[in-house]
Amino acid sequence: MSGNNKPHVQESELAFFSAITTSATHEMNNVLAITEQTAGLLEDLCIEDVSEINLSREKLKGIVDRITRQLARGSQIMQRLNSFAHGADNPTQTAELNALLENLVMLMQRFAAMKKIRLDMVPASQLVPVCGRIFTLESEIFNAINAAIEESPSGATINITVRNEKIQIVSELRERGLDITLLQVSREAP
């Protein structure tokens, strides 16, 4: 906190915020582009002479299913982006670590997918409340996962495990049988 009680945002946190919103809005643009063209297909069929085209119930259902799938995908992206944005509501706040990580991991899947890497998350068996500067915690986790993505070869799976005593991000290089722990955030045992 600075002298005027406003939270001090670091450059790396701004970069994190920018990376997440850019990636999510890019994905939303893809959802909108698919919906635009798929709805356009339906529109094209409406203006065709039905007697001249091979229009089956299955074809129509296939097109509607595609639109429904994209709506669900878009809705999920918006929910995740909204949850992420709430992480900066207050300088210090309480969050549930499993939910926080799951949200962040889903928002980062696209970064990993660009390198054909998969992010897997194993939640803790119970709720893990954390209190503090949530946005900073998310930013640090993002940096650690990003480092794992950078270091991992194409086709790797990065496992992110939540335990009640620590967050552990492990880049699993399966073909080499290596586990690299990139970040451990300790917290007091309950």
Added chain:
Amino acid sequence: MNVPGKILLVDDEEEFVNALSERMGTRGFAVDVAVSGKQALALADTHDYAAVLLDLAMPEMDGLETLEKLFKLNPDLQVIFLTGHATAEKAFQAVKMGAMDFLEKPARLDQILDKIQEAQVRRVLLVEKRSAEKIKKIINDKGW
């Protein structure tokens, strides 16, 4: 509609390229689709495309790298970027590398088709220019 030349659509969003190619097909365009830069290069190596509609952010080989390699195969290709990942910097870089234009997703079909037709015209003019240059060279070489 009389549309010269085949079009290549490149995007890792398979549902997008499939829907767009179907709509373009009903409007008389001959379209091939690729869902990666690698696939696009393989197609461009064996086909002569009038225009390429290319995504920017794709796994493994991004749009700019694909563009560079496409131009190595055919420097006359007319490439239009269509992306949800648009920044002025990327657009400037793409145009500097030789891309014809830059469209942002979600673009309407008429916007896409306008750009593709512009690309086709440019391609025809380029082919005519190359033919004229060849003829001129033959005339000069023969001393006619």
